[in-house]
């Protein structure tokens with residue numbers, strides 16, 4: 001198995017989070033082109049749900065552990081699959097052999113934490129120059145019935161399991177921003193406890209904890225010895241720079 005690069009692109013980049021089910025088509029087109037022209041090998045792409053997931057998950061109460069709304073979970077899954085289909089199609093049209101991977105069909109959580117995701121097919125894909133395109137989803141949960149699985153949790157799990165050589169999380173801001181609007185250049189598990197309270201509160205409906213939730217997952221990853229970057233995926237050229245290993249912007253989350 002060759003070393004993989006994992007790139008997660010947040011739903012805030014790919015959709016308009018202010019309106020349910022609204023795409024940011026222009027961004028999707030640009031990002032697909034950047035990925036296609038980067039020629040990176042062994043890439044795993046993960047994307048968030050944005051307005052195709054958070055509002056509907058909230059509406060059906062899927063962000064809580066109480067009585068489950070399975071029909072609502074099914075509708076939520078359908079909606080994130082729709083976004084996934086659009087992204088995969090765009091990549092395929094640009095010449096990338098992209099294949100959808102839906103966590104509902106291959107992952108299980110327990111109390112909202114990912115326990116297991118089947119990786120045999122993902123590894124076969126990357127070994128054969130196919131780009132798996134995985135997404136934040138609603139999944140079956142051993143304790144709660146269903147729960148929301150963020151793309152960031154998938155990053156954490158796959159990066160450890162497949163020993164990723166490069167991990168990046170693209171958002172629509174320039175990195176992790178402190179209370180005064182400055183980019184925090186680097187975060188370690190030690191500094192995170194002081195930084196956590198400074199992270200800005202969500203401006204839109206988000207059932208997976210926005211920046212603070214995201215960085216928490218990446219700090220866990222740093223503790224396992226794998227560093228990662230949070231950067232602005234909306235800015236032209238940033239994805240290419242990350243994929244080619246030329247990233248000198250955003251926030252690095254490292255072990256010490």
Ligand code: IPE
Nearest residue numbers: 011048049050053136150151
């Ligand atoms: C959320 O996934 C999944 C659902 C709400 C169904 P993410 O947490 O990865 O999505 P973004 O990146 O915040 O939009």
